[in-house]
Amino acid sequence: MKLHPDELEIDPRIEHAATLPGIAYTDSAYWQRQLTRVWPRAWLFCTAPEARVTPWEPLPGLLHEPLVWVRDGELTCLSNVCTHRGALLVSRPCDVTSLRCPYHGRRFGLTGRCQHMPEFEGVVGFPARSDDLRRYPVLSVGPLVGTCLDLDAPLVDLGAGLDWLQARLGSVYRRMLAAFDSGGAQLLFARRYELRANWALYCDNYLEGFHIPFVHPALNQALDFNGYRTELFAQGSLQVGFASPGEPDGACFQLSAGDPDFEHPSGRVAGYYAQLFPGLMLNFYPWGLSVNLVEPSGAETSIVTYLVYVWDASRLEIGAGADLHRVELEDEAIVEQVQRGVRSSAYVRGRYSPSREQGVHHFQRWLLCAMQGKPWAFGAGTALGAGTALGAGTALGAGTAP
């Protein structure tokens, strides 16, 4: 069996496909691909900075790209490295009106333009554009702001993915935007979990509801396992959890007539779980939003940043969004256990459930493509559920072939 990252294939037909091999989560050849081909071209996120100038190092110790956020009217993201001889410009959040290098005093405007340098009289062609700070793209998603280090070819068209999600979730997405715009979204808690597993294993687990009856018995009471569905789009996937028949209305979204899931035949929606490649997860509940941001910290370790925002506290503690901390710990325990399992020489590759693991198959195909440096071509649009055609998505109900 061919297991080299360049020779591996995952069949696009899920019924024929085998999963990523265990070594994809452990072996240095795969890890190097993740480190050099996936994350430097991915969108990277942090919570929106508060100070005017805030240094930020995404994936510390792995990417080696010190950045600085500048909030001066609009938010910009600049390199935090002086273009003279490479000193770091800013070391802590501050409220300055220009960036002055602590090494020899080069000064940059808040747009990154090189404004002044002592003792540089007579330097030919100075300052040039190459003396300005590199500027990166910025995108905000609810409470997060993100950037991509690859200016030419981001791996994921995140804007298009968010557009898909907004059209798909309708009033649920609009409510989230309104809550963050108006300041109505309250941070309930922020946690940072250190996971002894490769980041992609955490994603695999997130991407299926298959394990819910086994791993999350309490959550399983709140969700209707048969109605659970996964929908794919080019930049990620969406899982829709329908409420168990006995759940109170407060545990379900009150959808509007224009929403794709309004009066859905599978019942009332209790939660929407969206992943955007590679590691951004947005979980929509009737009370608010929880975010999981998964990032590698090593070949077999990762950091999961977990943020919970509430805008309707009366609905907290009921339904699929109750006791998220316990669900998170249950997930982490099983994922760490799987990391030990995939190290075994007895585990090579698995197979997928066509009705329950479409999201895992989709993500693993995308990840393999990214690790191989190949362009990702996800099939053009098929109709979504509930009679709504939205373009670049494929509907996959539980047990339903598209």
Ligand code: FES
């Ligand atoms: S390294 Fe910044 S002024 Fe010299």
Ligand SMILES: [Fe+2]
């Ligand atoms: Fe889970």
